Amino acid sequence: MASNRPASEAPSVPSRRTEPFAYGGRRPDEGPWEEWNPTEESVRPVRGRHRVAKQRGGGLARSSTVLGVGVIAAVGAGGMASANTGKPPVSIALPDLHGLPAVGALFDGSGHDGPEGSATALSDVTAAQAGAADEADATDATEATGTTAQHASDAGEALRNRIMAQAEQQQNQAEAKTRAATEAAAAAKAARQAEQAAAQAKEEAEARAAAAKKKAEEEARKKAEAARLAALAKQYTLPTSSYTLTSTFGQAGSMWSSGHHTGLDFAAPTGTLIKAVHSGTVTEAGWAGAYGYRTVLTLDDGTELWFCHQSSINVTAGQKVSTGEVIGRVGATGNVTGPHLHLEVHPDGQAAGIDPMAWLQGKGLTP
Incomplete structure (x- = not known):
């Protein structure tokens, strides 16, 4: 050195x-x-600038x-x-x-x-x-x-990544919002459908209850009517026995002066007993022209029963009779073609009569 x-x-x-x-x-x-x-x-x-160069x-x-x-x-x-x-x-x-x-x-x-x-x-x-x-x-x-x-490239890439992340986040938020709205709408629709189903079920239940109630009421009414008819049947009876129904109420024909039949015919042999259908008072008993021998029985409610074409009469006017009591016999008097009982029903004594078949059924009787 x-x-x-x-x-x-x-x-x-x-x-x-x-x-x-x-x-x-x-x-x-x-x-x-x-x-x-x-x-x-x-x-x-x-x-240039004061710097330390890289080694x-x-x-x-x-x-x-x-x-x-x-x-x-x-x-x-x-x-x-x-x-x-x-x-x-x-x-x-x-x-x-x-x-x-x-x-x-x-x-x-x-x-x-x-x-x-x-x-x-x-x-x-x-x-x-x-x-x-x-x-x-x-x-x-x-x-x-x-x-x-x-x-710069890294910064651009980072910015791009941030933008893409933000876009993806916004897209996810939008999709989540849409999904939430769809789910809310579906839930609301399901709730409405449930309410409608509940209302319909309630209406059907009420309808069934009403129908059941109506049916029960109808059955009760029928039972009551049957009981009433059974009670009436004990109070009413058919006018004769061993008979055949030949002519009904309202039947048209030239043989009747009014042009149609005004009563119900019980064909039976002459001399067959005729009974009082219900208790009442005899208001007429005698000859009545085309009706032959006729007996008029007035019931307590004012209804008049006409027993016509009798061969004989066993009661007199003013006489009170009870249900089933004999008042005469079947005959062929008056305007007839054979022996039979012609029965008419006149409510409240009216001149125009009603169908005897329906009246008898209303009293629990089946002719």
Whole structure:
């Protein structure tokens, strides 16, 4: 390792030194020197923005080059100097310049080891360094551009992903809202259908209850009517027995003066007994023209029963009779074609009679 000679004591007041230094002694334009300890930051050229370049492969070579360039610049300018600052000179140990790749090449390849050669080598090194720095700046700029583009691409992709996520979220919300509305409508429809079904079921139940009630009432009425008829049947009886119904009420024919039959005919042999249908009072008993021998029995409600064409009469007017009591016999008197009992029913004594068949059925009797 080479080392610099220690500098002589500097006076407290700066003054020009006359002793020679380094290569050939002091020149007139040289003047007071300070001791300089070069570092990587002090010799690195400042370009563009103040920044620290990224360390790449070959960093040791670049650092060695910078240090070598600094040493050569100091030596080419006249060697080491010390300023009269009142501080003792500091010995600087320089590395073997031939061991540095860039500086060794300057000494071994160029063949210039004097001040002019050092200046030329310094110029070449400076140019090479400038080119390398430019190349590094260009590389950094390219990398920065690529990084910026990559960041922009990443930012765009992130923005796109956010937009897509928001769109998907909005779509999901819209679908959820639509689904909720559909479910609500379906629930409302189901509720309405349930209400309608319940109302219909209620109406049907009420209708069935009403029908059942009506049926029960009808059955009760029929039972009551049957009971009433049974009771009446005990109070009423048919006018004769061993008979055959021949002519009914309202039957048309020329044999009747009114043009139709006005009663109900019970054909039976002459002399067959005739009975009182119900208790009442005999109001007439005698001959009655086309009716032959006739008996009129007036019931308690005012209804008149006419028993006509009798062969004989067994009661007189004003006589009270009870149900089933014999009042005469079947005959063929009056306007007849054969022996039979002609029965007529006149409510409240009216001249126009009603159907004896229906009246007898109303009393629980079946002719």
